[in-house]
Amino acid sequence: MSPRRIPQIFVVSDGRGETCERLVKAALMQYAGQRHKLVRKSEVRTAAQVLEIVEAAAQTGAVIFYTLVAEDMRAAMRKACRELLVPKLDLLGPAISALQDLFQAEPGETPGLLYQSEREQLDRYAAIDYTLRHDDGQRPHELCTADVVLVGVSRASKSATCFYLAYEGVRAANVPLVPDIPPPQQLLHLPKSKVIGLRVNVSRLLNIREQRVTAMNLGPLEDYLDKRLVAREVQAANRLMDEQGWRGIDVSYMAIEEIAKEVLKLLGRRRRTLP
Numbered sequence: 001m002s003p004r005r006i007p008q009i010f011v012v013s014d015g016r017g018e019t020c021e022r023l024v025k026a027a028l029m030q031y032a033g034q035r036h037k038l039v040r041k042s043e044v045r046t047a048a049q050v051l052e053i054v055e056a057a058a059q060t061g062a063v064i065f066y067t068l069v070a071e072d073m074r075a076a077m078r079k080a081c082r083e084l085l086v087p088k089l090d091l092l093g094p095a096i097s098a099l100q101d102l103f104q105a106e107p108g109e110t111p112g113l114l115y116q117s118e119r120e121q122l123d124r125y126a127a128i129d130y131t132l133r134h135d136d137g138q139r140p141h142e143l144c145t146a147d148v149v150l151v152g153v154s155r156a157s158k159s160a161t162c163f164y165l166a167y168e169g170v171r172a173a174n175v176p177l178v179p180d181i182p183p184p185q186q187l188l189h190l191p192k193s194k195v196i197g198l199r200v201n202v203s204r205l206l207n208i209r210e211q212r213v214t215a216m217n218l219g220p221l222e223d224y225l226d227k228r229l230v231a232r233e234v235q236a237a238n239r240l241m242d243e244q245g246w247r248g249i250d251v252s253y254m255a256i257e258e259i260a261k262e263v264l265k266l267l268g269r270r271r272r273t274l275p
Contacts, residue, residue: 008037008062017042020067023091047076054080067092123169131166134173135159140184146173152198153177153237155208157251164260177237197241197248202231204252
């Protein structure tokens with residue numbers, strides 16, 4: 001007597017199939033302990049692919065759950081399953097039909113939109129985590145993995161800009177340019193297109209630093225607020241940016257959102273969320 005065959009469940013999608021699989025797994029929670037094999041078929045875009053999948057399901061006695069956006073693909077699935085006597089369940093079709101009745105409009109037929117939306121969210125989380133771990137010159141040995149590295153003197157809006165960029169899904173790191181301290185060699189070896197200098201004029205920088213000292217009640221910080229030393233600091237940073245051929249942005253009177261937009265423009269990246 002042959003052993004009982006493990007039931008197979010085909011998950012079929014014109015996208016990655018993750019949404020369909022999650023729905024099936026939610027239903028399977030009600031059948032804890034039941035042996036089964038889940039087979040995911042992704043990027044199914046032609047009637048020939050549909051027929052091949054249904055034939056495989058017929059041979060193994062599988063049931064098919066599917067999320068296909070295009071009506072012709074859903075029709076191909078219904079036809080093949082009917083002819084080959086394969087049980088199937090359309091997880092997306094009824095929802096599309098109900099919304100079509102509600103909106104009195106034809107649906108779009110673009111596969112993978114949900115994954116694209118979720119992918120952008122995951123990219124954003126990963127970028128924020130990256131920026132947190134690479135703020136203020138941390139982990140210089142990992143700068144090569146950044147999408148962009150912002151450099152500049154203290155209080156040139158590097159960190160704040162990086163976090164705006166991270167919300168856009170950009171893995172942004174920043175490195176401070178400190179007087180008399182050489183920048184990390186890893187920074188100097190990066191492609192020039194990956195590094196962007198944030199330049200600020202002396203008067204504006206002094207004003208920002210004075211406000212910070214007052215707000216934080218930091219007490220007297222002569223070197224931090226000495227105009228001649230600050231001017232020397234700015235000149236040294238600008239000279240390094242020029243020597244390295246790094247592109248720069250004068251951020252003296254720009255809001256953080258504006259700086260982030262300029263960085264994205266220099267990177268040739270499409271804005272996702274910034275107004």
